[in-house]
Amino acid sequence: MVKLKSKTQDALLFYILRTIAVVVIAILLGIIFVLLHSAWPAIKSNGLSFLLRKEWNPVEDRYGALPFIFGTLVTSFIALLIATPVSILIALFITEYLPKSFARIISLLVEMVAAIPSIVFGLWGIFYLAPFVKNTLAPFLKLHFGFIPLFQGPSFGIGILTAALILSIMIVPTISSICRSIFELVPAHQKEASYALGSTKFEMIKLAIISPSLSGISSAVVLGLGRALGETMAVTMLIGNSPIISTSIFAPAATMASVMANEYADANTPLHISSLCYLALILFLVTFLSNLFAKTIVKSFSRG
Amino acid sequence: MKLNYRLYRKAKNIMFLILTLGSALAVLIPLFMIIQFVMVQGASSLSLDFFTELPKPVGEIGGGMKHAILGTICLVILGAAIAVPIGVTCGIYLSEFRKSRLSKNLKLSVDLMSGIPSIVIGIFAYLMVVVPLKSFSALAGGIALSIIMLPIIIKTSEEILKLVPDHIREAGLALGLPRWKVILFVVLKGEISNLLTGIILAISRAAGETAPLLFTAFGNMYISYGLNQPMASLPVQIYTYAISPYKEWQKQAWAGAFVLMVLILSMNLFARYILTKIKDKKGIS
Numbered sequence: 001m002v003k004l005k006s007k008t009q010d011a012l013l014f015y016i017l018r019t020i021a022v023v024v025i026a027i028l029l030g031i032i033f034v035l036l037h038s039a040w041p042a043i044k045s046n047g048l049s050f051l052l053r054k055e056w057n058p059v060e061d062r063y064g065a066l067p068f069i070f071g072t073l074v075t076s077f078i079a080l081l082i083a084t085p086v087s088i089l090i091a092l093f094i095t096e097y098l099p100k101s102f103a104r105i106i107s108l109l110v111e112m113v114a115a116i117p118s119i120v121f122g123l124w125g126i127f128y129l130a131p132f133v134k135n136t137l138a139p140f141l142k143l144h145f146g147f148i149p150l151f152q153g154p155s156f157g158i159g160i161l162t163a164a165l166i167l168s169i170m171i172v173p174t175i176s177s178i179c180r181s182i183f184e185l186v187p188a189h190q191k192e193a194s195y196a197l198g199s200t201k202f203e204m205i206k207l208a209i210i211s212p213s214l215s216g217i218s219s220a221v222v223l224g225l226g227r228a229l230g231e232t233m234a235v236t237m238l239i240g241n242s243p244i245i246s247t248s249i250f251a252p253a254a255t256m257a258s259v260m261a262n263e264y265a266d267a268n269t270p271l272h273i274s275s276l277c278y279l280a281l282i283l284f285l286v287t288f289l290s291n292l293f294a295k296t297i298v299k300s301f302s303r304g
Numbered sequence: 305m306k307l308n309y310r311l312y313r314k315a316k317n318i319m320f321l322i323l324t325l326g327s328a329l330a331v332l333i334p335l336f337m338i339i340q341f342v343m344v345q346g347a348s349s350l351s352l353d354f355f356t357e358l359p360k361p362v363g364e365i366g367g368g369m370k371h372a373i374l375g376t377i378c379l380v381i382l383g384a385a386i387a388v389p390i391g392v393t394c395g396i397y398l399s400e401f402r403k404s405r406l407s408k409n410l411k412l413s414v415d416l417m418s419g420i421p422s423i424v425i426g427i428f429a430y431l432m433v434v435v436p437l438k439s440f441s442a443l444a445g446g447i448a449l450s451i452i453m454l455p456i457i458i459k460t461s462e463e464i465l466k467l468v469p470d471h472i473r474e475a476g477l478a479l480g481l482p483r484w485k486v487i488l489f490v491v492l493k494g495e496i497s498n499l500l501t502g503i504i505l506a507i508s509r510a511a512g513e514t515a516p517l518l519f520t521a522f523g524n525m526y527i528s529y530g531l532n533q534p535m536a537s538l539p540v541q542i543y544t545y546a547i548s549p550y551k552e553w554q555k556q557a558w559a560g561a562f563v564l565m566v567l568i569l570s571m572n573l574f575a576r577y578i579l580t581k582i583k584d585k586k587g588i589s
Contacts, residue, residue: 006482006484006485007482009482009484010482010483010484012484013483013484013487013488014484016393017393017396017397017400017401018397018406020390020393020394020397021393021394021397021398021406021407021410022406023390024390024394024410024413024414024417024454024458025409025410025413027417027451027454028413028416028417031420031424031425031428034428034431034432035424035427035428035431038431085327086327086330086331087327089323089324089326089327089328090324090327090328090331092324093324093325093327093328094328097321097324106328106332108573108576109332109335110331110332111576112335112569112572112573113331113334113335115508115509115568115569115572116335116338116512116565116568116569117511117512117513117514117539117564117565117568118512118514118515119512119514119539119542119543119546119561119564120338120342120512120542120561120564120565121338122543122546123342123542123546123557123558123561124337124338124341124342126546126547127341127345127554128337128341169331169334172331200313200314200316200317201317201320201321202313202316202317202319202320202321203313203317205320223419226419227419229421230419230420230421230422230423230424231421232421232422232423232514232515233514233515233539233543237543237546237547257421257423257515260423260424260427261423261515261518264426264427264430264518264519265518265519265522276427277427277431280423280424280427283421283423283424284420284421284424287419287420287421288416288419288420291415291416291419292412292416295412295415295416
């Protein structure tokens with residue numbers, strides 16, 4: 001009798017645990033459903049051509065997402081271009097070059113970068129990074145690389161380049177911490193085998209650490225990309241928020257996240273709100289898929 | 305020729321060392337610059353008034369962010385009140401039922417949830433709470449923050465509870481305790497103080513979030529405790545002041561950033577320190 005009672009008690013607890021677990025999964029699916037539901041009017045009126053239309057005009061109630069998709073992709077791409085090599089090198093520096101006690105401090109400091117709120121990055125960006133780009137970096141780039149259209153045009157401080165720079169600092173901890181955990185998985189005998197063949201430390205790193213970790217590194221980069229695509233506040237404060245597509249990296253632009261942050265509270269026509277929800281849905285799906293992709297690589301990696 | 309080649313390899317080796325060192329500096333220098341910038345600018349604009357006064361209109365000197373500090377505390381507590389019970393329960397589920405299909409799906413969902421851009425969470429909370437209630441509200445902000453905290457709490461509690469060795473569970477079962485008692489009174493009770501670190505970590509993340517609050521809690525210029533009213537928060541207040549053209553307001557933004565940074569970094573470092581200590585003690589680095 002007593003046994004039966006404790007069994008039903010067990011069953012009750014398991015039932016509660018399972019229900020809560022299902023609730024959490026349901027929240028995730030609920031987000032997709034709610035976004036889809038609110039974006040539906042915009043999807044119905046614009047369809048997929050929304051993605052390719054250049055015009056974003058709340059006054060005339062006409063919406064196209066291309067400038068924001070452009071802004072998001074360009075800033076994230078430049079940020080990855082800078083952050084990927086830096087993060088891999090930092091991860092190697094921590095795992096291969098530093099003694100353990102020191103490595104802990106450095107990796108703690110790098111992870112501290114991830115703890116800084118993005119609003120503080122934005123504030124620092126406005127008052128330090130933007131003037132630096134305007135007065136030092138942009139003139140330098142124009143002087144030496146001015147023949148390339150990318151580096152032409154006036155720089156106002158805020159623009160694609162500044163936003164991309166701040167993004168690159170923000171995603172380094174994401175990429176480097178995953179790289180570090182992957183590099184730590186490399187077995188010691190693999191490194192020793194490389195040394196035994198007479199390689200220098202650099203050659204050992206190239207042969208025994210980097211090449212077998214390439215798929216893991218790529219998943220770290222994709223996770224960093226997911227972070228960069230969705231980053232809102234710092235980018236909103238530094239990109240200039242104008243929905244234009246230009247060839248210069250000094251020009252202002254806007255990202256999907258920044259236009260949402262700027263216009264959502266003031267949007268008053270139903271189509272405007274719905275179009276912003278459409279953008280949110282696109283952003284959600286893109287980050288969702290890139291994270292899913294990265295997770296599956298990491299999984300196959302840790303199993304193999 | 306042979307000597308040259310060896311020199312070339314050695315040079316490459318040294319070049320690489322310099323590159324790794326350089327990239328470490330490339331991240332640490334901005335970190336220190338941000339901290340130094342916020343410290344210097346923030347400390348010079350900070351005064352006691354900042355904590356005790358409400359904002360003053362443009363042009364008047366002084367004023368503070370008392371309402372925003374209180375607002376952030378309220379919002380974070382509200383978020384935690386929602387996220388902690390759900391999060392810890394999920395952590396228990398994941399650590400007790402490691403192999404079930406539901407737990408694999410839950411884990412994937414949690415991973416994906418932590419990757420959702422915070423602005424999208426803000427829009428979700430707006431659509432779910434602000435639209436039906438027809439006004440910006442603290443409740444909506446709290447719900448948005450809870451969705452941000454949830455994955456962090458679930459992940460850390462799972463990690464911590466997984467570190468409880470199986471023989472402790474088995475000892476409980478051997479004494480004839482039912483499993484629910486083992487889970488609640490043996491596994492969970494022993495780890496409650498450690499679970500707190502995960503919660504602190506989640507709070508330190510949520511306290512700095514701006515994007516999900518922009519159109520949920522929205523912000524205002526006075527103290528309010530009503531759950532169905534807009535509520536100010538430190539990050540949103542900093543944002544409003546930072547993009548304003550007024551010098552005094554920008555100074556206030558710096559002071560706010562200083563307070564926020566000290567708050568968040570100290571909580572974050574404290575939680576991390578405790579977490580590494582737990583892992584060290586249990587023999588896992």
